[in-house]
Amino acid sequence: MAGLMFMRPEFGKWGSLKLPSTWRALRGWRKRAPARSRRAWALGVWAALAWRLEVTQGLLMCVYLLLSLTTYCRPGELMGLRRRGLIKPTPGVCRSWSILLFPNERVERSKTGLSDVCVALDSKWAQCLTPLWPLPAKGDPDSLVFTFEYPAFMRAFQSCVKELGIEDKIIPYQTRHSGPSIDVSRGLRSTDEVQRRGQWKQVKSTIRYEKGARLGESWARLHPRLQVVCELCEKHLADIVLRRPHPVSLHLLGAVGKANPSSTVSREVAQSAQRV
Numbered sequence: 001m002a003g004l005m006f007m008r009p010e011f012g013k014w015g016s017l018k019l020p021s022t023w024r025a026l027r028g029w030r031k032r033a034p035a036r037s038r039r040a041w042a043l044g045v046w047a048a049l050a051w052r053l054e055v056t057q058g059l060l061m062c063v064y065l066l067l068s069l070t071t072y073c074r075p076g077e078l079m080g081l082r083r084r085g086l087i088k089p090t091p092g093v094c095r096s097w098s099i100l101l102f103p104n105e106r107v108e109r110s111k112t113g114l115s116d117v118c119v120a121l122d123s124k125w126a127q128c129l130t131p132l133w134p135l136p137a138k139g140d141p142d143s144l145v146f147t148f149e150y151p152a153f154m155r156a157f158q159s160c161v162k163e164l165g166i167e168d169k170i171i172p173y174q175t176r177h178s179g180p181s182i183d184v185s186r187g188l189r190s191t192d193e194v195q196r197r198g199q200w201k202q203v204k205s206t207i208r209y210e211k212g213a214r215l216g217e218s219w220a221r222l223h224p225r226l227q228v229v230c231e232l233c234e235k236h237l238a239d240i241v242l243r244r245p246h247p248v249s250l251h252l253l254g255a256v257g258k259a260n261p262s263s264t265v266s267r268e269v270a271q272s273a274q275r276v
Helices: 002-007 020-032 043-056 059-071 075-079 124-132 150-164 172-185 191-197 203-209 212-220 224-235 237-241 261-275
Strands: 098-101 117-120
Touching: 043 059, 043 150, 043 172, 043 212, 043 224, 043 237, 059 075, 059 124, 059 150, 059 172, 059 237, 075 150, 075 172, 124 237, 150 172, 172 191, 172 203, 172 212, 191 203, 224 237
Parallel strands: none
Antiparallel strands: 098 117
């Protein structure tokens, strides 16, 4: 069905031709073999991954990861974010920065066929990103904010997962599960607010993504030394993003990390010297 809808879009959800018997068969298959929801991870884990991305790849990939977490956006949606889509605060209109995805003037639409998708950048834990937004908002309005290719980001992301010694498989799409779980578990947003922010039309879809009760279970799977590093990264997230001195170091991981510590530390020293 996926191949057919790719070659013949008119048979898709928004097409003019329908295959009712096939869709009924697929719904029956889903009931007999339901899909498994991806695991949600605590904010400290994503802060640690953002830290490693900032050190090894630069600030752009770090911001992309944190923006995915706070907006609940799909990875591909943010890759299409353009500079004109960064909307600055306006007195009497909006109090925080926001992003505009899939503007009505363009042909692109979201996975659910939506246009003019607006998400406010008002998460309490993500306020450290606010000083960064004026810079990417400048320049050609139609140019992309994130200029790297997604496969390059995936390689860098998996390298950071391995470097931290996280044994579980983590993919960037899990930010869409983790963001709602973090906000609900900390009482930052209600379920209705999460549903609107995540662009879910049905409550059952929101429930499938919001797994706040399982954040503790995911946290318990981490090595104690890695937990310490994650807690430090969360506490000093603003220092990491704004490139201020902070106490987070790979030495705290000890034998947990999979990478060669000496080469990594040397790389960090060289990059720090280059920044200076």
